[in-house]
Amino acid sequence: MPEVKCNVSNCTYWGEGNNCVADAILVEIDKHANMSIDMSADGNLHGDAAHKDSAYETAETCCHTFKPKH
Secondary structure (H helix, E strand, O other), X not given: OOOOEOOOOOOOOEEOOOEEOOOOOOOOEXXXXXXXXXXXXXXXXXXXXXXXXXXXXXXXXXXXXXXXXX
């Protein structure tokens, strides 16, 4: 699993050295930032959370490492 960095120290999954210790990571577009997500313990998405979107720029996502696929 890749190393995931996190700057939100009050998150349940925040670990020492600004590391995320969650078993699964969900990256969403900003448009859905306030959406209630149903994600099971095994990382699967359920209901409306199981959708696909497109982003064209990093600023449109909640992920600073986002790079559009070509």
